[in-house]
Amino acid sequence: xxxxxxxxxxxxxxxxxxxxxxxxxxxxxxxxxxxxxxxxxxxxxxxxxxxxxxxxxxxxxxxxxxxxxxxxxxxxxxxxxxxxxxxxxxxxxxxxxxxxxxxxxxxxxxxxxxxxxxxxxxxxxxxxxxxxxxxxxxxxxxxxxxxxxxxxxxxxxxxxxxxxxxxxxxxxxxxxxxxxxxxxxxxxxxxxxxxxxxxxxxxxxxxxxxx
Numbered sequence: 001x002x003x004x005x006x007x008x009x010x011x012x013x014x015x016x017x018x019x020x021x022x023x024x025x026x027x028x029x030x031x032x033x034x035x036x037x038x039x040x041x042x043x044x045x046x047x048x049x050x051x052x053x054x055x056x057x058x059x060x061x062x063x064x065x066x067x068x069x070x071x072x073x074x075x076x077x078x079x080x081x082x083x084x085x086x087x088x089x090x091x092x093x094x095x096x097x098x099x100x101x102x103x104x105x106x107x108x109x110x111x112x113x114x115x116x117x118x119x120x121x122x123x124x125x126x127x128x129x130x131x132x133x134x135x136x137x138x139x140x141x142x143x144x145x146x147x148x149x150x151x152x153x154x155x156x157x158x159x160x161x162x163x164x165x166x167x168x169x170x171x172x173x174x175x176x177x178x179x180x181x182x183x184x185x186x187x188x189x190x191x192x193x194x195x196x197x198x199x200x201x202x203x204x205x206x207x208x209x210x211x
Contacts, residue, residue, distance in 0.1 A: 075104045080123045114203055118144035126168055130182035135205055142204040153198060161197040168202060
């Protein structure tokens with residue numbers, strides 16, 4: 001037995017009321033008493049609904065069609081991976097890709113920054129200082145996760161994987177190989193011919209600035 005994703009969204013919107021059994025299932029996944037979810041401070045908000053649907057979907061408690069419940073032609077649901085940090089420094093290991101949250105972004109806005117809206121995107125955090133001043137530690141970057149082969153590689157900022165570590169770097173496709181560049185001039189550029197996986201292209205950055 002499972003729970004229909006459309007019902008969770010409708011319940012969050014106040015259109016229908018879930019059964020006690022369905023509230024119990026949600027409460028079990030959230031580690032809260034069912035009455036607390038139904039009546040208390042944890043009553044489903046939009047953000048909690050998105051996170052909950054993702055969790056239930058991964059555990060196959062709700063069927064396929066999760067994204068269709070939350071997206072429409074005007075919005076795109078994008079996972080946030082706060083436990084994966086794209087290092088702009090020495091690199092960090094990707095141990096497990098589990099979305100910690102999601103963001104609904106207007107498709108119209110996405111079309112202002114990319115001609116074709118990518119099908120597979122993610123938001124991840126920048127770590128390290130090697131991409132200063134372009135990217136700072138803690139910046140959240142929007143990534144088109146479509147893998148890029150060398151013959152498709154244009155100059156730009158990309159997420160790359162080397163020896164199991166993920167980095168954000170500027171890449172140039174040159175005759176001798178791929179040039180890996182840190183915008184921070186304190187770091188030396190290097191050229192590689194193999195051992196490099198281009199995991200996706202950075203298309204936007206949300207940069208926290210103190211005023």
